[in-house]
Amino acid sequence: MKSKKHEKIELMQGNEACAEAAIASGLEFYAGYPITPSTEIMEILARRLPNTGGTFIQMEDEIASLAAVLGASLSGVKSMTATSGPGFSLMQENIGFGVIAEIPAVIVNVQRLGPSTGGPTKTAQGDIMQAKWGGHGDYDIIALSPSNVEECYTLTIAAFNFAEQFRVPVILLLEEVIGHLRESVVLPEKDTINIINRKSSPEAAPRNYQPYEASINEVPVIANFGEGYRYHVTGLVHDKTGFPATENHQEVEKLRLRLREKIVSHQEEITMFKEWETEDADSLIITYGSAERSALAALRDARIEGSKVGLLSLKTIWPFPHSLVHNKCENKKYIMVPEHNFGQIAGEVSKNIDAPTKVIPICHVDGTMIKPEYIKAYIKE
Numbered sequence: 001m002k003s004k005k006h007e008k009i010e011l012m013q014g015n016e017a018c019a020e021a022a023i024a025s026g027l028e029f030y031a032g033y034p035i036t037p038s039t040e041i042m043e044i045l046a047r048r049l050p051n052t053g054g055t056f057i058q059m060e061d062e063i064a065s066l067a068a069v070l071g072a073s074l075s076g077v078k079s080m081t082a083t084s085g086p087g088f089s090l091m092q093e094n095i096g097f098g099v100i101a102e103i104p105a106v107i108v109n110v111q112r113l114g115p116s117t118g119g120p121t122k123t124a125q126g127d128i129m130q131a132k133w134g135g136h137g138d139y140d141i142i143a144l145s146p147s148n149v150e151e152c153y154t155l156t157i158a159a160f161n162f163a164e165q166f167r168v169p170v171i172l173l174l175e176e177v178i179g180h181l182r183e184s185v186v187l188p189e190k191d192t193i194n195i196i197n198r199k200s201s202p203e204a205a206p207r208n209y210q211p212y213e214a215s216i217n218e219v220p221v222i223a224n225f226g227e228g229y230r231y232h233v234t235g236l237v238h239d240k241t242g243f244p245a246t247e248n249h250q251e252v253e254k255l256r257l258r259l260r261e262k263i264v265s266h267q268e269e270i271t272m273f274k275e276w277e278t279e280d281a282d283s284l285i286i287t288y289g290s291a292e293r294s295a296l297a298a299l300r301d302a303r304i305e306g307s308k309v310g311l312l313s314l315k316t317i318w319p320f321p322h323s324l325v326h327n328k329c330e331n332k333k334y335i336m337v338p339e340h341n342f343g344q345i346a347g348e349v350s351k352n353i354d355a356p357t358k359v360i361p362i363c364h365v366d367g368t369m370i371k372p373e374y375i376k377a378y379i380k381e
Contacts, residue, residue: 008187014152015040015179018082018108018172019048021156024190026197028054028077031068033061033087036120037176038110041082062087066094070103074233076200076224078160082108084176085118088127089134095169096135097235099259102212102222104163104198106156108172110179113367122367123177125289125340131171132318138256140263142270143171143318146178147292150185155272155315161196162270166262167219173317175340177290177369200224213240216258217265264319271324272315277303281310283334283379286325286349288314291338291370298375307379317345326352338362338375 012020019041022030030045042058049056055072059065062083069079083091088109098105111127113119127134131143142162144155156172163170199221202209211231214220220240223229232242237252245251263270274292276299278284287295292313299311312328314321329335329349335357337346346361353359362378364370 009184010187011182012149012185013180013182014149014174016044017149017152017185018156019044021153022080023048023052024193025157025160026078026195027080029072029079031057031059031065032081033059033065035084035087037112037179038082038084038108041108062090066091069105070094070098073103073105074225080106084110085112085114092134096137098169099139100235101233102167104167105169106159106163107169108174110174110176112176119367123175123340125175128317128344131173140260141318142168143173144315145173145289145317147289147313149181149183153187157193164196164198175290210240211242217261219262267319270316271321274313276311278310278312278328280308282308282332284329284332285309285311285336287338288317291340294370294372295338295375297372301376302379309379320348322352325349329353329357332357335359336362336378338370340364
């Protein structure tokens with residue numbers, strides 16, 4: 001149990017909590033372009049980051065923003081950007097580059113109603129699949145989803161830790177209603193926060209250094225630019241030297257399998273979730289992000305009325321926690337999945353359910369938060 005002297009209570013906005021957590025995580029570089037509803041993150045860091053010894057740059061667009069973030073990260077500094085909607089779409093090519101070149105970075109996407117310009121001030125969870133499949137090719141990535149302001153803080157720290165540990169871009173999927181929500185939060189003192197930093201000191205001498213040398217489920221130790229090690233970085237498939245190996249099929253497969261295995265082999269470590277009343281439940285609600293708040297209110301009312309329903313809230317969206325979902329859904333009659341889209345996670349849940357359990361998508365797509373009464377109606381049915 002934490003001592004009271006190690007905690008402080010503050011009234012914070014979700015976007016503000018994200019920005020402050022980034023600084024607490026050791027953020028040193030931010031490049032971005034303002035876009036509703038993520039702009040507060042940029043505004044706060046424009047003011048705060050230079051005061052902590054970091055660098056802030058407003059770029060000409062979102063493509064350049066992530067390019068600058070990846071370049072800064074290669075020099076060894078923790079780097080981040082934030083965006084929404086069309087800006088996240090523009091970043092997809094550079095996200096793929098960050099994956100194949102194994103560059104740590106945090107990308108905050110404060111989701112809004114789409115498609116296209118859509119509803120910039122309306123909430124949605126429409127980018128869940130884009131976070132995993134938005135870029136071309138086949139790759140694995142980490143994406144987290146907070147449900148409240150306090151989790152905006154804790155999951156931002158987790159995002160930086162995962163990015164550094166696994167050398168991969170990590171996506172933090174906020175939503176307009178969470179990014180702009182203000183509520184009291186309990187924040188830990190900075191000296192009590194677990195901070196992970198990448199390994200960047202190779203054992204090999206510079207002349208013998210192979211930047212991408214690692215076994216199938218390991219993360220390579222890649223030296224920081226400017227510290228005496230010269231190596232090649234490319235978006236092409238490459239061997240352990242970093243140089244292209246597009247015609248060496250053995251090296252191609254080795255690289256692609258390692259990029260996958262370094263994440264999926266640590267699935268249990270990456271998976272974060274919360275649960276309520278699941279042990280005796282005969283039906284289950286699975287949700288994430290802001291929909292958790294309404295689902296929890298519906299659960300409490302339903303329990304008072306005698307319904308044996310439980311709630312599983314996913315904090316890790318990608319890699320999708322297949323084993324967790326399968327185990328929690330075992331022997332349940334119904335699985336209800338409320339979300340602010342047309343059933344993006346409901347489809348993933350369905351892949352992990354054994355017959356005769358039925359998955360019921362509860363889709364809400366008008367740009368407002370789903371109401372507890374709407375979920376309760378499904379529980380009663």
